[in-house]
Amino acid sequence: MYGFVAPSFTYGQPHISPExxxxxxxxxxxxxHIFSDSKTFADAIPLEDPVLIIxxxxxxxxxxxxNMDTFIRGHFRMPAHIVCDFVSDRSEPVSEHVGKLWSVLTRQPENQERGGSLIPLPYPYVVPGGRFREIYYWDSYFTMLGLKExxxxxxIENMLNNFAYLVDTLGFIPTANRTYYLSRSQPPFFSLMVRLFSDMEGKKVLKKYLPQMQKEYDYWMDGGHEPGEPFTAHRRVVHLPDGVVLNxxxxxxxxPRPESYGEDTDLAREASEAHGTAPDELYRHIRAAAESGWDFSSRWFADETDFTSIHTTDILPIDLNCLMYHLEKTIAEAYLLSDNRRMHLLYEEKARQRNIAIQTYFWDESRHYYMxxxxxxxxxxxxxxxxxTFPLFFKLAPKPHSHYVRAYIRLNFLKSGGLLTTMVRTGQQWDAPNGWAPLQWIAYKGLRNYNFHRTANELSDEWLSLIExxxxxxxxxxxxxxxxxxxxxxxxxxxxxxxxxxWTNGVYLRMKNRKR
Structure with missing residues (x-):
């Protein structure tokens, strides 16, 4: 089989999280709290042997x-923000500016520095920017949209190979290449990256990355192959009646998350005082929300105004299960291309069953919307x-459902600058009044999939105008x-x-070029 072969690459030390x-x-x-951002120290590089510093x-x-501040700054090198020194020309078109930014945001392969939290990767990659100095999983798909343009x-191939390398060495793709992210992933967009690259290079790409897609699937479905009692869960798998398994x-x-240690411990104290919530229970829900990429949103709260009511692990998310459907369909096609008809049919059936479950468990007939x-x-x-809107993006919504979703977009989410994430204002960044590039693209492409071109064009006009x-x-x-x-x-x-x-750069270029 034509496959990805991980390069020979040696780490400087085992993967030990800074805490x-x-x-x-x-x-x-x-x-x-000597740093306003807890991620600063999590990313710091020791200036000598960590044992001696301790x-x-x-x-x-x-x-x-x-003095704690003096001690730390004397023994560690603090990480710098990315792009802060880049001087832009505001008179040039945004597309030209983005073209220049790619090189600013590109990191070269590096060796792990002793005591540092960065996990080295064998190929160049693009980082989001600012405090995000590493490759992030779901961000990278939307970045790749722009790299293609x-x-x-x-x-794009280098980034794909880095993710394949992470799967081969770790068994999954972590949130980003930091040791403190090794207990969780992010929304599984790897199969979409493979599809994107296959559109450029041909179907052989599906065969090339089949082993890594299979490993990712096994990671997300750990515990799902054995029968389980309905409404029970194991890791990322939830068993439902009639043998249905969702994620x-x-x-x-x-x-506490090392990169948000102070914030998490403060919230745990508040939750304990308000509800008697055990700290470990709260931390688990916080970390699960961080895996979702929506950190944080009232979407995960039992009481939309109360962060301490977070209960992420109780929730089956519509978007995650649509992504898993896409992974199953892509694996099925990759097996067919590899002349393995038995495995092709197996994964086609898995995708078919998941599609049925998506309509059963996520379509709310009273609201006429996917929940x-x-x-x-x-x-x-x-x-x-x-x-x-994810079912529209993956063409999973029956036509009548799609009309209702379009109506929700027009009546509730579409504002003068694009789409809201939720309709409530809580002070959380994944709530109103904020809009995010990846979700603009998902909804925009979903609308176009169902020929709602007028609404899609309104959305892209508003979003592009706001960025410009x-x-x-x-x-x-x-x-x-x-x-x-x-x-x-x-x-x-x-x-x-x-x-x-x-991801803003990527979605901007892709959406702008579709408008031409």
């Missing part, structure tokens, strides 16, 4: 003159979100945008708004 490597020192630094810390921390086929987000750890499903309560969640307006004003491509009031910046979240920005 495990530094122990008490890590926790003390993160709880001291010993020195324990010797000195009780001295009267000890820019004729950067080699870079949820999960994280194998139930501790997430709370398998603990055995009912739909309350959150009406733009994730309900902001670029003329600031010279920046942003991570997210305020689509309700286009004179204001987006807000919310655990960090300041980031610029760069991989």
């Amino acid at each position: 495990e490597l530094y122990g008490t020192l890590f926790r003390d630094v993160q709880c001291s 010993e020195r810390y324990h010797r000195e921390k009780h001295l009267p003159e000890f 820019s004729g950067r086929a080699e870079l 949820r987000y999960w994280d194998d750890k139930a501790t 997430d499903y709370d398998f603990k309560k055995r009912n739909f969640t309350k959150a009406i979100t733009i994730a309900g 307006k902001e670029f003329r004003h600031s010279g920046k491509m942003l991570e997210k945008y305020n689509v309700s009031d286009t004179n204001l910046l987006a807000g919310g979240g655990e960090y300041e708004i980031q610029e760069g920005f991989g």
Whole structure:
């Protein structure tokens, strides 16, 4: 079989997360809040052997003159933001600006520095920008849309090969190539990346990456091959009646996230005081929401106004299960191309069964919209979100359903700058008034799939105009945008708004070129 062969590549050290490597020192630094962003220290590089730094810390921390900030800055190199030094020309077309940004956002293969959290990769790759200095899983698909428009086929292949390498060495694709992300993934877009590249290079691409797609599928479906009691779960798999198996987000750890340590411990304290929630239970839900990419949103809250009511692992998400359907269909075709008819038919059947389950468990007949499903309560969640457009993107919605979804988009989500993510304002970044590039593309392509071209064109006109307006004003491509009031910046979240920005660049180019 024509397949991907991982290169010979040696790590400098085992994959040890910074909170495990530094122990008490890590926790003390993160709880001291000397950095406004907890990710700063998680990404810091020690200037000498970590063991020596730890010993020195324990010797000195009780001295009267000890200062945590001075100690840390004297023993670690702090990471820099990406793009902050890039000077843009606001008079040039946005497309030309994005073309220049690709080289700024591209990182070359690197060796892991002793004590650092970055996992080295064998090929060049594009990072989102700002505080995001590593390759992110689901971001990369939308970045690749723009790389294709820019004729950067080699870079797309390099990124695909990096993800294949991660699957082969780790067994899955983590959120990003950091040791503190090794307990969770992100929305499984790998099969869409393979499809994108196969559109450029031919069907042989499906055969090439079949082993990695199969491994990714096995990762997400761990525990799903054995019968289970209805409405019970194991890791990312949830068993339902009649042998139906669907997926949820999960994280194998139930501790504070190293990159958001202070924020998580503060929220756990608040949840314990308000509801008596056990910290490990809260941490698991937080981490699962982080795996979803929607960190954070009222979508995951039992009470849309209360972050401490987060219950992500109780929820079957509509978008995740549509992505799993696509993975099953792509694996099926790859097996057919490999002359393995038995496995082709097996995965075609898996996809067919999942399609039936998607219509059964996610279509809310009373609301006429695709909703997430709370398998603990055995009912739909309350959150009406733009994730309900994923069945249109994957051509899974029956025609009558598609008309209802289009009506929701026009009446509830479409604003003067593009699409809202949800309809509620909570202060969370994946809620109103914010709009995000990947979800604009999913909805836009979904509308076009069902020939709702007028609504699709309205959406792209508003979104492209907002990006161009902001670029003329600031010279920046942003991570997210305020689509309700286009004179204001987006807000919310655990960090300041980031610029760069991989997926915004990619969706902008793809959508702009489709308009020509």
